[in-house]
Amino acid sequence: MSAGDGIRVASLDDIPQGEGIAVDKSVTGTDDDIALLRDTDDTVYALNDTCTHETASLAEGWVEDGYVECPLHSSRFCLKSGEVQGLPATRDTCPHRVEVRDGEVYLFPGETP
Amino acid sequence: MSERVVIVGGGVAGVSTAGALRAGGFDGDLTLVDAGEFPYDRPPLSKDFLAGTQDIKQIALKPQQWYDDQRVRLMNRTTVSALRPADGAVELVDGALLPADRVVLATGGGAARPPIPGAHSDRVHVLRTAKDADRLREALGSGARVLVVGAGLIGAEAASTAVRLGCEVVLADPVAVPLAAAIGAELADWLHGLHHRAGITTLHTGVDGFTDRPGGIEARFTDAGEPAAEPQVFDAVLLGVGMVPRTEIAQSAGLRVEGGIVVDERQLTSHPAVLAVGDPARTRRDGVLLPRTEHWEAAQHDGARAAATLLGTTPPPATAPWFWTDRHDRHVEAVGHMASAELTVVRGSYDDPAFAVFGLRDGHVVAAASVDDPMAVRAARRMIDRQVAVRAGPLADPSVNLRSLLRG
Numbered sequence A: 001m002s003a004g005d006g007i008r009v010a011s012l013d014d015i016p017q018g019e020g021i022a023v024d025k026s027v028t029g030t031d032d033d034i035a036l037l038r039d040t041d042d043t044v045y046a047l048n049d050t051c052t053h054e055t056a057s058l059a060e061g062w063v064e065d066g067y068v069e070c071p072l073h074s075s076r077f078c079l080k081s082g083e084v085q086g087l088p089a090t091r092d093t094c095p096h097r098v099e100v101r102d103g104e105v106y107l108f109p110g111e112t113p
Numbered sequence B: 001m002s003e004r005v006v007i008v009g010g011g012v013a014g015v016s017t018a019g020a021l022r023a024g025g026f027d028g029d030l031t032l033v034d035a036g037e038f039p040y041d042r043p044p045l046s047k048d049f050l051a052g053t054q055d056i057k058q059i060a061l062k063p064q065q066w067y068d069d070q071r072v073r074l075m076n077r078t079t080v081s082a083l084r085p086a087d088g089a090v091e092l093v094d095g096a097l098l099p100a101d102r103v104v105l106a107t108g109g110g111a112a113r114p115p116i117p118g119a120h121s122d123r124v125h126v127l128r129t130a131k132d133a134d135r136l137r138e139a140l141g142s143g144a145r146v147l148v149v150g151a152g153l154i155g156a157e158a159a160s161t162a163v164r165l166g167c168e169v170v171l172a173d174p175v176a177v178p179l180a181a182a183i184g185a186e187l188a189d190w191l192h193g194l195h196h197r198a199g200i201t202t203l204h205t206g207v208d209g210f211t212d213r214p215g216g217i218e219a220r221f222t223d224a225g226e227p228a229a230e231p232q233v234f235d236a237v238l239l240g241v242g243m244v245p246r247t248e249i250a251q252s253a254g255l256r257v258e259g260g261i262v263v264d265e266r267q268l269t270s271h272p273a274v275l276a277v278g279d280p281a282r283t284r285r286d287g288v289l290l291p292r293t294e295h296w297e298a299a300q301h302d303g304a305r306a307a308a309t310l311l312g313t314t315p316p317p318a319t320a321p322w323f324w325t326d327r328h329d330r331h332v333e334a335v336g337h338m339a340s341a342e343l344t345v346v347r348g349s350y351d352d353p354a355f356a357v358f359g360l361r362d363g364h365v366v367a368a369a370s371v372d373d374p375m376a377v378r379a380a381r382r383m384i385d386r387q388v389a390v391r392a393g394p395l396a397d398p399s400v401n402l403r404s405l406l407r408g
C-alpha cells in the first residue's frame, strides 16, 4: 500500500468510544507507539502514546470532549493539537493525521493533522 | 485589575496560579518568589526521585523557558520575610521591598517534627524537599536497617522505595489501619498488608524516643494497646508524620490563621489584597472551617481559583477531591469522601491485578478508590461531579463499562 493511503491500523469498532488503543511503533515506524483515541463524538485522533510526563500510555487514558487525560497523574492533552493543558506534564505531545474510511482507521505517522 | 501580583512560593500551587493568571489574560507584572533553587514537584520525592531513577531536572515543575514565555519573573533562592499590604509590597529577607498590589501566599509547609526525645539526631530524617530526599537516599544503601515512623502516604511510599533499594525496613504507626478514612477500612487494611508481603515489618506502635549508639540509633516504641516492641537499633529513621503549614508571614501580618491560613471559597484571606493557595490554605465555607487538603491536585485547583478571583472571572467548577499514591508497584487513586458512604461495593476482587471500591449513598457514588484501575476512579469522579444516579450491581460488575453508567 502506498504511504499516500495511510497505514490501516484498526477498525473503528476496535476502539470503544471514550477510549483508545496503542499501535506499536514497529507498525508506525515512529519513535514512540501511537495512541488512537476515539472521542465522545466518535472522531478518532492519534497522538504519541507515551505521556510527556513519565511513562504512562495515553491509550489507557480517559477520552472526552476533545481531550485525553493521562491514566497516571491526570495531565490533559488536546486531541487535535497534542497541546498539554495542565501539570504535571509540561511538554506538548505530537499529533498524527488519521482518517476513517468505511469503518477502517488509517494512520499517517508523522503527518500533521 | 491589579497591576502587580507577587506569588510567594513556587510549589505546584504557586506555579499553577501563575499559569492560570496568564492563561486567563492577566497582563500585569507577575513575580514568583521561591526559597528553593527552582520550582520542582514533590510527589516524586518519595518515589522515583528517592530511588535515584529521576534527577532534579526531571522533576522541575516547568522548563525554564516557560517562565520567560509566560512573562513570569522567577526569583529563586529568595525568601519573603514579611507582608506589607499597607505599603503595597512584600519584604524580602535582605530587607528589599517588592511592590505588590495583590499577594498570593503559596508557602506550602514543612515536615512535622514532633518533639520525640533524641529526634534531633543526624540519623533521623524527614521528607519534604529535594535536599531531604538526597540525604535520605544516601542512608538507604542495600542492607541498611531503616525505621519509618508513620504509615500514611509519604511514610508508606518511602518504605516501599527503601525496601526496593534493598533496605531492611520496619514501618511503625500507632494507627492500626492508616488511610482508612480516605479509602475505607477494608481497602486500607489490604493496602497496609502489601508492606508485609513486600518484606517490611509493620509495627502497630508509636515511638517514644531515640538514642544514638555506636553504629546506629536506638528507637524505643510505645505500646498501642499491645505489648511494646523491644527497642531496636537502626541505621536511619524517617519521620513521616505529617506536615506543618507554613503560616508565619500570614500570622505576623495579622491575617486570620487557624490551623492554616483561613480563606474563603475564592481563596481570599482575611485581608482583601492577600490570597492563599495550596497546602497552607484552609477554607471556611458557610462559617465552617474545613480540614486542609494536603494533596497535589487540590493545590493546582486552588491556583486556578485564585487566578479567577484576581481576574474577576468565573472560577472553574469544583470537583471531588482526588489523589494518587504509588507503593510496591501498585498505583492507587482515590476520589471523594469514603467516610460519608453508607454502602461500599468492590468491582473485581482484592486478588485481581486491578480492582476498585465504590462508596455509595442514596443511590449516588460519593467516593471511589482503585488499585491499578485508574479509569474506575476517573469514571467515579465524573459520577460524583455530575450527580449521576447509579446502582450497586452494575458498578460491581467488571464486565459493565463504567462509561455507559455515566450516560445514565
Ligand SMILES: Cc1cc2nc3c(=O)[nH]c(=O)nc-3n(C[C@H](O)[C@H](O)[C@H](O)COP(=O)(O)OP(=O)(O)OC[C@H]3O[C@@H](n4cnc5c(N)ncnc54)[C@H](O)[C@@H]3O)c2cc1C
Binding pocket: B008, B009, B010, B011, B012, B013, B014, B033, B034, B035, B036, B041, B042, B043, B044, B045, B046, B078, B079, B080, B081, B106, B107, B108, B109, B127, B128, B129, B153, B154, B246, B249, B277, B278, B279, B280, B293, B294, B295, B296, B297, B299, B322, B323, B324, B325, B326
Ligand atoms: C514526599 C511527598 C510525596 C507526595 N506525594 C503525593 C502524591 O503521591 N499524591 C498527591 O496527591 N500528593 C502528594 N504529595 C503532596 C503534594 O506534593 C503537596 O500537596 C503539594 O506539594 C502542595 O503544593 P504547595 O504549592 O501548596 O506547597 P509546596 O510544594 O510545599 O511549595 C511551597 C513552596 O513555597 C516556598 N516558600 C515557602 N515560604 C516561602 C517564603 N516565605 N518565601 C519564598 N518561598 C517560600 C517553599 O520553598 C516551596 O518551594 C506529596 C508530598 C510530599 C512531600
